[in-house]
Amino acid sequence: MKESIEITETTVECPVKGCSEKVERQRKDFKREERFKCPKHNIYVSSSTWEYPCELDNLLWKDKADLDLFKKIKTVKRESRIARDNSEDAVTWNVFRFLERNNLINVFLDKVIGVTVQESEVIYWSYSQSQNHSWDMLEKARKEFELVPSKGSEPDIMIAGKNALIIIESKLTASNENEPSNLNVENKYKTSGQGWWNEVFSSDFKTVAIIKKKYELSRFWLLGTWMAKQKDLDFYLVNLVLSEREKDIEAVFKRHIKESQTRRFTRITWEDIYQLIFDLEFSGTDKDMIIKYVRNKTIGYDGNGRLQRAFSIH
Numbered sequence: 334m335k336e337s338i339e340i341t342e343t344t345v346e347c348p349v350k351g352c353s354e355k356v357e358r359q360r361k362d363f364k365r366e367e368r369f370k371c372p373k374h375n376i377y378v379s380s381s382t383w384e385y386p387c388e389l390d391n392l393l394w395k396d397k398a399d400l401d402l403f404k405k406i407k408t409v410k411r412e413s414r415i416a417r418d419n420s421e422d423a424v425t426w427n428v429f430r431f432l433e434r435n436n437l438i439n440v441f442l443d444k445v446i447g448v449t450v451q452e453s454e455v456i457y458w459s460y461s462q463s464q465n466h467s468w469d470m471l472e473k474a475r476k477e478f479e480l481v482p483s484k485g486s487e488p489d490i491m492i493a494g495k496n497a498l499i500i501i502e503s504k505l506t507a508s509n510e511n512e513p514s515n516l517n518v519e520n521k522y523k524t525s526g527q528g529w530w531n532e533v534f535s536s537d538f539k540t541v542a543i544i545k546k547k548y549e550l551s552r553f554w555l556l557g558t559w560m561a562k563q564k565d566l567d568f569y570l571v572n573l574v575l576s577e578r579e580k581d582i583e584a585v586f587k588r589h590i591k592e593s594q595t596r597r598f599t600r601i602t603w604e605d606i607y608q609l610i611f612d613l614e615f616s617g618t619d620k621d622m623i624i625k626y627v628r629n630k631t632i633g634y635d636g637n638g639r640l641q642r643a644f645s646i647h
């Protein structure tokens with residue numbers, strides 16, 4: 334891809350090196366329309382990113398087992414922009430599937446989060462591989478807490494073990510700032526689970542979810558602690574971010590929650606995971622591929638048309 338592209342008021346240059354095609358400049362929501370497509374490379378282009386013709390083009394692991402699993406995940410996963418260069422879902426899949434394929438999930442949990450987990454299952458976007466549908470425990474929690482359970486919370490990654498439940502909320506270019514679109518959720522969250530909110534929060538819903546705009550994190554904290562409690566598991570809510578971003582998220586969010594020996598909120602970074610993989614006494618094609626991927630990963634173009642690297646790796 335080009336290190337920089339030319340952007341005018343009305344046109345954007347195709348980002349593929351050597352390509353001189355220009356397409357109409359699109360604004361606001363990304364659209365896959367013919368007029369925004371490079372006719373030579375079949376990619377859809379905007380001034381800040383591009384989208385591959387097919388979702389699989391953005392995925393590293395395409396063995397039969399991977400493709401079967403991906404297809405099944407798609408049956409439960411809600412929205413998907415996985416074909417886009419700056420897709421956090423694509424990075425999540427590529428990194429966690431690497432760990433899982435190579436039996437490194439427990440090493441990751443131990444070294445990066447500091448938790449020892451036995452017999453863990455990785456649940457991608459609510460899809461349970463052992464149950465072949467969305468994880469029953471999550472469905473129970475959605476029924477208990479969500480106004481519209483079918484549109485309820487969808488953690489990027491959950492790792493369910495014999496002794497612990499871990500929810501990983503991953504962020505690449507987006508921040509943790511978000512608010513509920515429907516304010517009626519407040520009463521539902523406050524009263525459900527026999528007043529579970531007050532068990533695990535020290536601030537009220539309005540403060541955390543609306544004033545401090547930590548709506549998503551507070552849902553995962555609420556539902557996650559509740560699910561863990563049902564099964565007597567330790568619970569970890571893990572916020573996975575870029576090393577340069579949201580360095581104060583622990584201090585900010587911890588002000589509003591009640592942590593304990595068995596309930597923790599923690600921030601980790603993509604770069605921590607890269608370092609773990611890099612340092613592993615382990616070699617092979619998978620490792621070469623993921624190292625190269627992370628080093629070269631881009632997140633589209635900035636306002637000046639310059640290609641941005643996703644990770645701070647030296």
Ligand SMILES: [Zn+2]
Pocket residue numbers: 347348349352353354371372373374375
């Ligand atoms: Zn092109």
